[in-house]
Amino acid sequence: MFFDKLSNLSGIHLIVLFYFSAALLSTFLLSIPYFHREGVEFSLLDSIFTAVSAISVTGLTVVSTADTFNTIGYFVLAFVLQFGGIGIMTLGTFIYLVLGKKIGIRTRQLIQIDQNRNTLAGLVQLMLKILRTILVIELFGAVVLSIYFLKYFDTWQEALIQGIFASVSATTNAGFDITGASLLPFAHDYFVQFVTILLLILGAIGFPVLLEIQEVLWGRYRNLEWKYQFSLYTKITTITFFILIVVGALGIFLFEHNHFLQGKAWHESLFYSLFQSVTTRNGGLATMEVAEFTTPTLLLLCALMFIGASPSSVGGGIRTTTFAIMMLAIFHYAKGHNTIKVFKREIDPEDVTRSFIVAITAILLCGSAIVFLIWIEPLSNMAIVFEVFSAFGTTGLSMGVTADFSVIGKIVIILLMFIGRIGIFSFLFLIRGEDVHDRYHYPKEKMIIG
Amino acid sequence: MFFDKLSNLSGIHLIVLFYFSAALLSTFLLSIPYFHREGVEFSLLDSIFTAVSAISVTGLTVVSTADTFNTIGYFVLAFVLQFGGIGIMTLGTFIYLVLGKKIGIRTRQLIQIDQNRNTLAGLVQLMLKILRTILVIELFGAVVLSIYFLKYFDTWQEALIQGIFASVSATTNAGFDITGASLLPFAHDYFVQFVTILLLILGAIGFPVLLEIQEVLWGRYRNLEWKYQFSLYTKITTITFFILIVVGALGIFLFEHNHFLQGKAWHESLFYSLFQSVTTRNGGLATMEVAEFTTPTLLLLCALMFIGASPSSVGGGIRTTTFAIMMLAIFHYAKGHNTIKVFKREIDPEDVTRSFIVAITAILLCGSAIVFLIWIEPLSNMAIVFEVFSAFGTTGLSMGVTADFSVIGKIVIILLMFIGRIGIFSFLFLIRGEDVHDRYHYPKEKMIIG
Ligand SMILES: [K+]
Ligand SMILES: [K+]
Incomplete structure (x- = not known):
């Protein structure tokens, strides 16, 4: 009977329910004193x-991860990150398979919704691929970083723990650290930063992109006659992803070359700018205290965090595709076109409307949160604005005020992180009923706009 | 030949050109020393x-109007406000008629674009009605205020000048004052405030609404069988207009009852809240120093100024219809509907897309302006944010920093006021080519959104 009721819920409701349960379970796990330091x-x-x-x-953290959890606690936390990062649905599929259960159409639908894929075929294989891909990336990162960390830590055990945690945290773009100071200890270690940037990008660029790249790299379809055709989605999201990184880095350099970057060598400036730009895509790790930046830089970072990562990735925000489609729509409209043509494909008008709805809803949500928090919290306005965008983008950068929020303030941030992760689209579905395809129509009446 | 070239330009290009010329002419007029004080x-x-x-x-002013211009200067300024407020196209039509010239289809089109009307028929009469309507409203305001001002000013001449200027400034929602302190001298005079609110609303609610109301009031179509049907546009824009006023007043009261409104009588609180809410619709007059408000209130005022007035009115911003259509779209989408039905009419999907394009473009424009100004100006962040939204909304409220902007800062504000007045829609048209109706199509490819 309970399952009957469950199956009546729409797929997205279930996803939300699962995320909610996962949050509850994690709360329980993380509050077990056995995982805490004395x-x-x-x-x-x-x-x-x-x-x-x-x-x-x-x-975002209200307590220092390094000082709160013990070594076992670190691994529990890494497990939770993994759980959240790869997506409960992926793990769910995996568990289903491991338990030998057949995957029903309902579960497949769930997975489809979580990863937003449009084709149902081969979804189980897809999920397995995702899991395998992420684990391979994390393993690569953990090995490289652990070996390299021998240089920093006294024992190989500590280097290994730090290496594994850093790799998982970077690949899942979790932004947690057990150094106690994010990536600040490695502010001048370009190797660590380079590996981290690589892991961050692989995690935030979106699974569909990774899978398409794999198909090319593995040459499975490679023969002389055949030319691989990347999907429109992969082209648009990847280009947007890298444009945002470049624009972000240039912006940071422009605003900070007379401030934070003053007197620093070109390679220092390059890495500070690049790293902070990449990290807004979703990483949330930092090689410096963001509070040291000037206001224009902080606002730029807010905008980048708000856009967030690619869909079907570990990241949040309105997603790169949403932003890209809006920009394409405005550009095409300004040029007088009635359709949006890009890479010899047309964007579905429904996707255009959906993108704008997602963006405006997100702006209203973040805007209301900002006004409300400024009203109730005696904190700096800029720190609050930054925290809100960081939470909604599930980025995790902070000007260091997270722990200073009141109970109500923390609840608001918790809600923003949750909505940022499930996405505005799913958030709207939460209050959305069944699809209503009205069979009647009223006359259309033109309006006067803007 | 010059006129040949002119007629090749699209209507909106010409509108912009006219506004630009009007700005030049006004600059010339207002800089004539004969109109200045010694x-x-x-x-x-x-x-x-x-x-x-x-x-x-x-x-928005960089000099005190009261201290810069002499009495003749006041009238010149009032003329410029009239020119801008009623719309150059309306005046243009009038001049055409006065000079006995026949109005060609091209001019009619121009007028249509400026006032955004969808039907070309009877447009000349419409323009005449607009002019007559505004002049009647201003005359009413001037008579009432002049007589009432006898109480405040020593001579009837001064009361008359103040009354005429106050009426013109309120009806055109100009926000200029010759009291030297906006409406602060009348902070406790509810009669002046009430008349001003009435004039502000009549000016900002949009000409189409006024004309439809006139049709009802004059009973021209009134017979027992006939029931007047307000247009969808009038219904939506009017309801939105008043909802925004109520929400604004409630918000101001909520945020300020423990701050600015503390210890004030209920009628004082009511009038302060109501007046400041109405004035963000476009008036720009103030009964108190807005800088005294707390940050949440200032942010609320920014949002209200950004939304602005109704289309085809004296106001700016993204316009009430744009905001209303977006809210309806989000609401209907969240409810699972595939069409937007309201008052037994359907909203054209093209209008929905257009509304979102206008809003997002405006957000990008204001956001960029804010980051840029914070970067170059050593002023308070909040004052800059407020100034940008006030300029884009052509509202004219200020935290008192307008005169402190650098040359580049002032140019940015000038551009924002100009774009706010012509509207984002016309602004996009500026860079827009001829309509391109592509005869070829590419396959549509679905994307992953939000
Ligand atoms: K993160
Ligand atoms: K104004």
């Missing part, structure tokens, strides 16, 4: 905050 | 700023 006090609200931050791979 | 220094940039502010009926 003498640590960890309130329920802080447990919930940490759990939601971990399951949504945001990385 | 000993006044008035730089070219300040003349341009004042002229654009006047022609776009924004009301």
Whole structure:
């Protein structure tokens, strides 16, 4: 009977329910004193905050991860990040398979919704591929970083723990750290930064892109006659992804070359700018205190965090595709075109409307949160604005005020992280009924716009 | 030959050209020393700023109007406000008629574009009605206020000048004042405020609404069988207009009852809240220093100014219809509907897309302006944010920093006022070519959104 009721819920409702359950489970896991260092006090609200931050791979923290959890706790946290990062649906599929159960159409639909894929075929294989891909990336990162960390840490055990955690945190774009100071200890270690940037990008660029690249790399379809055709989605999202990184880095350099970057060598400026730009795509790790930036840079970072990562990735925000389609729509409209043509394909008008709805809803959501938090919290306005966009983008960068929020303030941030992770699209579905295809129509009446 | 070239330009290009010429002419007029008080220094940039502010009926000022212009100057300024407020096209039509010239299809088209009407028929009569309507409203306001002002001013001449200017400034929502302190001298005079609110609303609610109301009031079509059907446009824009006023007033009261409104009587609180809410629709007059408000209130006012007035009115911003259609779209989408039905009519999907394009373009424009100005100006962030939204909404409220902007900063504000007045829609048309109706199509490919 309970399952009957479950299956009546729409797919997206179930996804939300699963994320919600995962957050509950994580809260329980992370509040077990056995995983804490001795003498640590960890309130329920802080447990919930940490759990939601971990399951949504945001990385905002109200307590120092390094000082709160012990070594076993680190692994539990890494597990939660993995759970949130790869997506509960992927893990769900995996568990289904491991338990030998056949995957029904309903579960397949769930997976489809979570990863937003339009074809149902081969979805189980797809999920397995995702899991395998992520694990391979993380393994690569963990090995490279662990070996390299021998240089920094006294024992190989510590290097290994730090390496594994850094790799998982970077690949899932979680933004958590057990160094106690994000990536600041490696502010001048370009190797660590380079590997981290690579892992961050692989995690945030979206699974569909990774899978299409794999298909090309593995040459499975490679023969002399055949030319691989990337999907429109992969082209648009990848180009947008890298344009945002370049624009972000240039912007940071422009605004900061007379401030934070003053007197620094070109390679230092390059890496600071590049790293902070990449990290807004979703990483949330930092090689410096973001509060040291000037206001224009902080606002630029807010915009980049708001756009966020690619869909079907570990990241949040309105997603790169949403932003790209809006820009294409405005550009094509300004040029007088009635359709949006790009790479010899046309964008579906419904996708255009959907993108704008997602963006405007997100702006209203973040805007209301900002006004509300400025109203109730005695914190700096800029820090609040930054925190809101960081939470909605599930980015996890902070000007260092996360722990200073009141109970209500923390709840608002928790909600923003949750909505950022499930996406505005799913958020709207939460309040959305069944699709209504009206059979009657009224006359259309033109309006006067803008 | 010159006229041949002119007629090749699209209608909106011409509108912009006319507004541009009007700004130039106003700059020239307002910089004539004969209209200034003795000993006044008035730089070219300040003349341009004042002229654009006047022609776009924004009301931001870099010099005190009261201290810069003499009595004749006041009337010249009132003329410029009239020119900008009623719309150059309306005046253009009038001049055409006065000079006995026949109005060609091209001019009719121009008028249509400026006032955004969808039917070409009877447009000349429409323009005459607009002019007559506004003049009647202004005359009413001037008579009432002049008589009432006898209470405040020593001579009837001064009361008359103040009354005429106040009426013109309120009806055109210009926001200019010759009291030297906006409406602060009347902070406790509810009669002046009530009349001003009435004039502000009549000016900002949009000509089409006024004309439809007239048709009802004059009973021209009134017979027992016939029931007047307001247009969908009038219904939506009017309801949105008043909802925004109520929400604004409630918001101001909520945020300020423990701050600015603390210890004030209920009628004082009511009038302060109501007046400041109405004035963001476009008036730009103030009964108090807005800088005294707390940040949440200021942000709320920014949002209200950004939305602005109704289309085909004296106001700016993205316009009430744009906002209303977006909200309806999000609401209907969340409810699972595939069409937007309201008042037994359907909204054209093209209007939905257009609304979102207008809003997102405006957000990008204002956002960029804010980051840029914060970068180059050593002023308070909040004051800059407020100034940008006030300029784009052609509202004219200010936290008192307008005169402190650098040359480049003033130019940015001038551009924002200009774009706010002509509207994002016309702004996009500026860079838009001829309509391209592609005869070929590419396959549509679905994307992953949000
Ligand atoms: K993150
Ligand atoms: K104004």
